[in-house]
Amino acid sequence: MSFVLVTGGAGYIGSHTVVELIQNGHQVVIVDNLSNSSYDSISRIEYLTRSKVPFHKVDLTDYSGLDAVFDQYEFKTVLHFAGLKAVGESARNPLKYHNNNVIGSINLLRTMQSHGCKSIIFSSSATVYGDVTRLEGQRIPIVETCPTQPTNPYGQTKLAVENTLRDVFAADQQWRIAILRYFNPIGAHSSGLLGENPHGVPDNLLPLIAQVASGRGKFSVFGTDYDSVDGTPIRDYVHVVDLAQGHVAALHHLDGLKEGTGICREWNLGTGTGSTVFEVHSSFERASNRKVPYTVATRRPGDVLNLTADVSRAATELGWRARLTVDKACDDLWLWTERHPSSGYQNVDGRVRLSSATGAIKVQIGAQGDIESITIGTQRLQGTRIQFKNLYGPAVRRTSNGFAVEYATDTTPIVYQFEFQSESRVCFTLYEIGAESLPRFEQVFEAVSEKYACSSSTFEIVDEMVET
Numbered sequence: 001m002s003f004v005l006v007t008g009g010a011g012y013i014g015s016h017t018v019v020e021l022i023q024n025g026h027q028v029v030i031v032d033n034l035s036n037s038s039y040d041s042i043s044r045i046e047y048l049t050r051s052k053v054p055f056h057k058v059d060l061t062d063y064s065g066l067d068a069v070f071d072q073y074e075f076k077t078v079l080h081f082a083g084l085k086a087v088g089e090s091a092r093n094p095l096k097y098h099n100n101n102v103i104g105s106i107n108l109l110r111t112m113q114s115h116g117c118k119s120i121i122f123s124s125s126a127t128v129y130g131d132v133t134r135l136e137g138q139r140i141p142i143v144e145t146c147p148t149q150p151t152n153p154y155g156q157t158k159l160a161v162e163n164t165l166r167d168v169f170a171a172d173q174q175w176r177i178a179i180l181r182y183f184n185p186i187g188a189h190s191s192g193l194l195g196e197n198p199h200g201v202p203d204n205l206l207p208l209i210a211q212v213a214s215g216r217g218k219f220s221v222f223g224t225d226y227d228s229v230d231g232t233p234i235r236d237y238v239h240v241v242d243l244a245q246g247h248v249a250a251l252h253h254l255d256g257l258k259e260g261t262g263i264c265r266e267w268n269l270g271t272g273t274g275s276t277v278f279e280v281h282s283s284f285e286r287a288s289n290r291k292v293p294y295t296v297a298t299r300r301p302g303d304v305l306n307l308t309a310d311v312s313r314a315a316t317e318l319g320w321r322a323r324l325t326v327d328k329a330c331d332d333l334w335l336w337t338e339r340h341p342s343s344g345y346q347n348v349d350g351r352v353r354l355s356s357a358t359g360a361i362k363v364q365i366g367a368q369g370d371i372e373s374i375t376i377g378t379q380r381l382q383g384t385r386i387q388f389k390n391l392y393g394p395a396v397r398r399t400s401n402g403f404a405v406e407y408a409t410d411t412t413p414i415v416y417q418f419e420f421q422s423e424s425r426v427c428f429t430l431y432e433i434g435a436e437s438l439p440r441f442e443q444v445f446e447a448v449s450e451k452y453a454c455s456s457s458t459f460e461i462v463d464e465m466v467e468t
């Protein structure tokens, strides 16, 4: 069986793309070091797609770890999202960015080469164009042939990887390389289950506005004296689900090339329409039905008036166009924000997590119906109260042939019901209490419970046992 490898698949854009890939019939394997993401996104991908997604916690700078993953699967294509992306941090710590983004990508390409996989889709960025106002003549919207000149180390790492890819292709024209230059990805999955998980103060406009709308942080508009309708800068905001579908289109384009034909080509992924900071701000206020306070500050050095994509190449060659509006992205982002008030997956319950546990599950129930211990594989957890990830105050009760753990996530009361099939084999069913989707949940999770209940369970357990 042929797989698609998604590096950085637990992250913001990667996780949305994995969902689209699976929905388009691809078999996906995820590699991520979880440095800027959480295992939770993978379990939610599994929930949304009703399928088990193999996950390997590997850092791309670990060549042998990566090589071991390639030994296990036959990959036809790699979608390479894994990378660090904070512009400000890259200026403070350029070596971290060059090591992670450039060395990581080179390791990946070496591993692909040694395993005969020559097809890659790379997450590049509009940041490689730099300040297009330095160029004479009309440069907006930006076409792919626009000269590149990044203005920060993050952008330099993206260009360095692009250049490496072009060199790899020049040396061996069997390679199929799609370089996708994203403009400003925004929004979240319409289910409210996947979204961006910014650590600390977000770098990007919309996650920042969303934080302020939830009562945290401050929002400054840098410059209201630009030559735009309302004086604020213009950017091309593309819904993350549209972007994810752009990757599927790129993959199908590479797959559809004639036998023996290679390619190395850049495509802009944006909407082709710019929105000002104030327009996005108003859209978010409408979506959230809240006032989002802001202060006006002076222009930031390096900020430019307008970064809008010319998207005709992607439209004609990949058959892809963004369909979703900024308003829709704001609606989806607000749903995600409301469901995750403490910002993304991390710290939903404020507790430390073990990375993940794999293996057959054994559960021991105490006299009061409480869980005494859970063993997953060789890992034994013991305590008067054991919590599964995202659990708040689980109530455990016996059922006729097992036990049920009831808990609430931020928005939804859920019951995990475990049934003992044998001492080391447990089946589980997930119920969303009182929701219309009850039958779907039962059906789906019964279908995948086979996999979970056997040797490849991937439960993540909170590393804390609280005495009650």
Ligand SMILES: NC(=O)c1ccc[n+]([C@@H]2O[C@H](COP(=O)([O-])OP(=O)(O)OC[C@H]3O[C@@H](n4cnc5c(N)ncnc54)[C@H](O)[C@@H]3O)[C@@H](O)[C@H]2O)c1
Pocket (backbone or CB within 6 Å): 007, 008, 009, 010, 011, 012, 013, 014, 031, 032, 033, 034, 035, 036, 037, 038, 058, 059, 060, 061, 080, 081, 082, 083, 084, 085, 100, 104, 123, 124, 125, 126, 182, 183, 184, 185, 197, 204
């Ligand atoms: N979000 C944007 O605004 C934007 C714009 C243009 C380009 N991009 C690029 O798109 C890609 C995905 O961005 P995102 O917004 O989803 O970011 P993200 O941080 O949410 O996702 C990146 C993922 O890569 C993982 N990762 C990082 N370094 C790794 C390593 N060495 N080994 C294994 N995993 C590693 C992180 O844990 C994370 O899950 C990045 O390469 C980013 O530079 C993002």
